[in-house]
Amino acid sequence: MNTSILLATTARILNQFRHDRRTVALMILMPSLLLILLRFVFNSEQAFSRAAPALLAVFPFAIMFIVTSITTLRERTTATLERLMTMPIAKLDLLFGYALAFGLVAVVQVLVAVGVSLYWLGLSIGGSVWLLVVIAGLDALLGTALGLFASAFARTEFQAVQFMPLFVMPQVLLCGLFSPRESMTPVLEWLSNVMPLSYAVDALTAVTTSSDITGELVQDLTIVAACGLLALVLGAVTLRRRTP
Amino acid sequence: MTSSAAVEVTGLRVRRGKRLVLRDVSCTIPQGSVTGLLGPSGCGKTTLMRSVVGVQIVESGSVSVLGSPAGSPDLRRRIGYATQNPAVYADLTVEENLRYFCSVLRAPRSDVSRVIDEVGLGANVSQLVSSLSGGELSRTSLAVALLGTPELLVLDEPTVGLDPLLRDELWTLFRTLAARGVTLLVSSHVMDEAARCSRLLLMRDGALLADDTPSSLLSETGTDDLEQAFLSLVRAREAA
Numbered sequence: 312m313n314t315s316i317l318l319a320t321t322a323r324i325l326n327q328f329r330h331d332r333r334t335v336a337l338m339i340l341m342p343s344l345l346l347i348l349l350r351f352v353f354n355s356e357q358a359f360s361r362a363a364p365a366l367l368a369v370f371p372f373a374i375m376f377i378v379t380s381i382t383t384l385r386e387r388t389t390a391t392l393e394r395l396m397t398m399p400i401a402k403l404d405l406l407f408g409y410a411l412a413f414g415l416v417a418v419v420q421v422l423v424a425v426g427v428s429l430y431w432l433g434l435s436i437g438g439s440v441w442l443l444v445v446i447a448g449l450d451a452l453l454g455t456a457l458g459l460f461a462s463a464f465a466r467t468e469f470q471a472v473q474f475m476p477l478f479v480m481p482q483v484l485l486c487g488l489f490s491p492r493e494s495m496t497p498v499l500e501w502l503s504n505v506m507p508l509s510y511a512v513d514a515l516t517a518v519t520t521s522s523d524i525t526g527e528l529v530q531d532l533t534i535v536a537a538c539g540l541l542a543l544v545l546g547a548v549t550l551r552r553r554t555p
Numbered sequence: 556m557t558s559s560a561a562v563e564v565t566g567l568r569v570r571r572g573k574r575l576v577l578r579d580v581s582c583t584i585p586q587g588s589v590t591g592l593l594g595p596s597g598c599g600k601t602t603l604m605r606s607v608v609g610v611q612i613v614e615s616g617s618v619s620v621l622g623s624p625a626g627s628p629d630l631r632r633r634i635g636y637a638t639q640n641p642a643v644y645a646d647l648t649v650e651e652n653l654r655y656f657c658s659v660l661r662a663p664r665s666d667v668s669r670v671i672d673e674v675g676l677g678a679n680v681s682q683l684v685s686s687l688s689g690g691e692l693s694r695t696s697l698a699v700a701l702l703g704t705p706e707l708l709v710l711d712e713p714t715v716g717l718d719p720l721l722r723d724e725l726w727t728l729f730r731t732l733a734a735r736g737v738t739l740l741v742s743s744h745v746m747d748e749a750a751r752c753s754r755l756l757l758m759r760d761g762a763l764l765a766d767d768t769p770s771s772l773l774s775e776t777g778t779d780d781l782e783q784a785f786l787s788l789v790r791a792r793e794a795a
Binding site: 315316319320322323326327330331389390391393394395396397398399400552553554555 | 571572608609610611612626628631632634636638639640641642643644646647651655656658659660661683699
């Protein structure tokens, strides 16, 4: 791996964003708009405060997943990936370059969503706001990493879009947002236990209710980070220098 | 290494899907030459070029490039490759594209302005690639291939859709590079470019019809233009 090539890749992707302002605006504002909508759907600050932490994990995760899988697929289907694979760039330079660029966008996205929720929507949190931002950012990175991985299995952009229900929706349904994970039937609880988003939601809920940094919280965060890293490495395995 | 072969292909067979795209291709590309790879669309030119660059999965046979097996990591900075579909980012400017590929190749910064001059894109540096014309687009892709100082240039149809004056300038550039010792493999499906090459590889249906200089190709077939020479080779092959 080579840091300067990795950073050049990050800079290149951020440059591409700079030329596509509408996408940037959508990515940064979308979670906040959805949270505002949710606040009025609940029509109660208390109910909103209960659901919002989980959604702060779900929205960045889902949006980053879809944006990343499509962007990477575009690179795979145009000649640029083939061209890069003939150059002295390590596969991990490319993937970490992507993760870093999307991660930065994700952090901005989460900062805006958290800010809006705290100041306008009446979200009250017991723990550290910064820890909340870190967890949500990590979660967006997880979405990015899974998106990079998923793009390897899509041949067309239509397929890539269909991976969103496949990779994202089951995790959203089972993460504890709709019903507590402990009260699910054993099979569903087991499924919920192997899905990384569940740990991100647990961590976010813990931070909003208490200011203690418990061992469980650290464990949840480690699992989320490890899953993101694993997805990136698996993504690198799916990149091939030689193709049929 | 003497100034002998830059590329040596022996018994190369490539299958893409069910189709045998290259059947037993063998050829040598001398160092410092401009070798034209000519043949109709779909005859296997791009597959042969991909094999030389080392991105093609081959069924059997060997490809040796600059003394190493094709695809070796040490070749990645020594080969410039321009794919047929321009391999540049449409949502970046010409200069941003070149700056990125320049950093990936760890080539000197000054290369960016050098290659822009070489392909004559000075007026388009800060234009988004998506707004370029077809000819400007393929020149941007060509400029990427010229970054660093590659010893071998593999150019897949670099002159398609170019204005005749510009095409002439590019061929002058190719010859200047060859005179410096750079080896060029240039594909084309138009025969009038064949005469500009120092060597020719004529392909049809995944097989080589000829591997020769333009002049001896003409004298051997007893024709006075390369289009006719190609036709007579095809007919001779079909009669056999």
